[in-house]
Amino acid sequence: MRISDIQRCEVRPGLLVEWTFSPATRAVAEALPTDSRPPAYIQEGHIRTARSVREDGLFVPTWLGAAFDLPGRADLDALEEALRGWTLRHETLRSGFRWAGDEMHRFTLAGDDVSLRREVVGDFTDTGALVRHLQDRFDVAADALGWPNLIYTAVVRSDSTSVYMAFDHTNVDAYSLQRIPDEIHELYTAQLTGRTVTQTPVGSYVDFCEQERANADGIDDTHTIVARWREFIRRCDGRLPDFPVDLGVRPGDPLPTQKLMREPLVDADAAAAFETYCRPYGGSLVGVLAATSLIVHQLGGQPVYRAVVPFHTRMRSTWADSVGWYVGGAPIEVPAARDFDEALAAVRAELQANRSLARIPLARVLRLLGADFRPTSPDLYSIVSYVDARVVPGSAHWTERKAYGLIRVSYGDQVCAWVNRLHEGLWFACRYPDTDAAYKNMRLYVEGLRDLVESVAARVHVRDAEPTFS
Secondary structure, three states: OEEEOHHHOOOOOEEEEEEEEOHHHHHHHHOOOOEOOOOOHHHHHHHHHHHHHHHOOOOOOOOEEEEEEEEOOOOHHHHHHHHHHHHHHOHHHHEEEEEEOOEEEEEEOOHHHOOEEEEEEEEEOOHHHHHHHHHHHHHHHOOOOOOOOEEEEEEEOOOEEEEEEEEOHHHOOHHHHHHHHHHHHHHHHHHHHOOOOOOOOOOOHHHHHHHHHHHHHOOOOOOHHHHHHHHHHHHOOOOOOOOOOOOOOOOOOOOOEEEEEEEEEEEHHHHHHHHHHHHHHOOHHHHHHHHHHHHHHHHHOOOEEEEEEEEEOOOOHHHOOOOOOOEEEEEEEEEOOOOHHHHHHHHHHHHHHHHHHHHOOHHHHHHHHOOOOOOOOOOOOOEEEEEEHHHOOOHHHOOOOOOEEEEOOOEOOOOEEEEEEEOOEEEEEEEEEOOHHHHHHHHHHHHHHHHHHHHHHHHHHHHHHOOOOO
């Protein structure tokens, strides 16, 4: 989906309705015994970071969400049943954590104990007021340190209904969000028509957390993966990599506010040509990283581009449609290249050598390294992510349904950039520190990325247009 903040996802006035877990569900949750399945390392790291930053006196909302339209004035009873049915399908949404000293323990509700409470908030005639209300409400209802940490809302109008859903990051990743519009549409339509939806059972992210953690806890500091991370961090001067351009942030400065940059990058034709050119090296992910290595070298002068590349960890088909935070990271080091082809070859070699490192959570590796990464920012490192979202069910309807993946832009000293391939082309979004230097350099980066993709696409078009002789 197009990534956006709540301010720029086509919010329109209407009657606001919200759903949260009912008081009865909350009461059952308070009395639940401990679930023996532990948090994933990525979940624990996220919550500990939120607590650490909060203890430093700063409230940093980090929720993610989805926005999309339903046709006409929604039947709220049918929509409520669709939302509840979707919630029951994904176990992580009814699972949470509580502290016992410095340890986190999971609790998980049975499906029969989950009910939703509907509240009609009221009519909003001003878009700005509605946006502010939604953001403020999501900040509280989808807080990493609270539970429940999700909320569903609908803005009802005579001609259409907009659904906005927000979740703490422990429950969802980008792929989870991308599947929501189609799944809710299907469940809602089934409720309206009285038909039964036959869905293939999905694996539980809670079960995945237990398995992944057991695997990670089975290695020690002599493991090859740990040794490779040790060397990478050493070459990063003992820390995880920043985005290697001037962001106007200095060590010891207060955590800065952030801004969001989001816009179309190139059209579908250019995106396809870029993929064609990069395919022999592994595709557009390799191309985006290779382009980034060239551009940041021009902007910052670093002789080597070092980054942690996010990869999904949905290695089994049972996790394919599951809601959860299925993400790991692998380090790459790309020396300054003479041209794009050389950068492509270097990135391909790095990904082939290092992608397997993503199967062990970085938080586990850091513990084994004994590294003191006390979190003072919601992001341990900067990322550049590429996803081809065209294969997601319902993606062809995202534009007409006004579907967006939402991110909360609040505070942070890193850059998180996403390039998503949609049916209409490449979409770019990034969070960056709200400084003059960061804005200038991120504008130069995105324009450089656009120019490079377009120039590569033009080379493909020229090559394809050349006559062939037999």
